[in-house]
Amino acid sequence: MLCSVIIPLYNKAAYVAAAIESVLTQTYQDVEVIVVDDGSSDGGQAVVEGIRDPRVRFVRQPNGGVSKARNTGIDAARGELVVFLDADDWYGPYYIATMVELAKRYPDNCFYATSFKRVRGYDPADWSTAPPSPVPAELVENFYERRRINGALLCTNSVAVWRKHLAPLQPCFPVGESHGEDQDLWFRLGERLQLVYSPVELVAYRIAVAGSLVTTQAYERLMPVFERLEARALRGELKGAARTAALRVVGDARVSVARTQLERGRRGAALHQLWLARRARSKHWAVALMMCLLFSPKMVGRWSRWRMAQLAE
Template identity: 60%
Template structure:
């Protein structure tokens, strides 16, 4: 089964060799690697051209952002499965084999993912253990419920979708957006198809990379991906329990916005956002309400710093490989 790996590239010369080598070392060798250079101003293109494997293709375009680069890669793909990889991350050696196995075992399914591992540096010994056989997989039919309950179980690097599905959805990634643009697609695919999921962390997600879009500034409004998800759920495009779970997921995002207002001393705005996020009713929502009422901005900042130190996903919210 041919797997197309799409990598958007923008000024990631320092990391590209590891990313490309991780594809070359896959135990599943039926692949093509499409690197879309999005107008890099460093020597990223020179690094790519050092590799002579004919399965590696370089596509160049003027700088247009990560979404445009990924869409261009999808257009160029020829494989049955399309996979994605950020230029500063890497695949474990068994990653593509796991996707090929899941797609073969579930020929009627379209959407596949593995778990991923938060990392700071590459340590070869951590990636050399072969996964158990048969590969553990489950069919996730309650996509938004699982995402809301269990957090970020999958990541752009760990997802594969049949090319026919993506071609029908082009442009898949919202052009001009670089915050949550990947989640937007995963949400829309999750509305249509079950997810075949392997809980093994077979791919890396590198934290705190210079030049990545690491969110350090306050986010005080709902991002477009969650606005659109809320609109689709309220309009009835996501039905039943899944629609309610999607609205809870949006509500949890509103709680995060309320925390930012708390830190800025905007108590009234924080309470208003928590009211909009009341569908996220839980001990976390209740705690956020109590802290909004009782905490000073300095206390809120200290508490949020402690919370983020314990949760990698809250430290590195999103990375962008293009600008």
């Protein structure tokens, strides 16, 4: 089974060779690497072209954003199974073999993911232990409820999808968006297919990299991915428990927006978001409401910084 690995590249020349090497040294070798350069200006093309392996293909496009780069990679893919890798991250050596194992074990109407490691450096020793055989996996029954409870269940680097399921969704990633664009695809896949999930950490997600595709930010408005999810749920495209869970996911996202608004001193805007988020019915919503009624913006700021420090640890 040929696996296509899609790597969007934008000014990550210092990292991309290690990312590609992590694919070429997989225990599973039937792979192609499609590097889509999104108008880089730091010499990344020369780095990629210096890797003398026929499995590596280089595609260059004018700068159009990470979503367009990934969509270009999907169009260029020849493999049955498609996986993704950001240029400043890397795979552990057993990742693709595990994805192939899961795809063969659950071949019908599924997509696949593993857990991931948050890392601050490149340490090959982290991957010295092979995963259990067979790798543990579960069929996730309610995608949105699991997403709501577990939060960062997966990352872009840890997802595999049959190419035949991606083709009808093109453009798979919303062009022009660079925050939440990956979640948009996972949400739509979760509504059509069943997620097969393994809790084993098999890929690395590098944090605290300047210019990283994914950064921790405070948002003053609901991201489009959640606006679209809310619209689908309210239109009745999601039914029953899935609809309820999806609206609670959106509610939790609105709570985050409300905290940002409160920190900016916009209490009225924060209360408006909490009213819209009332479907969340979570402890996060209750805490945010209490903060909105009792805390000053400075107190909220101190609490937010403490919370981020706890998450970083």
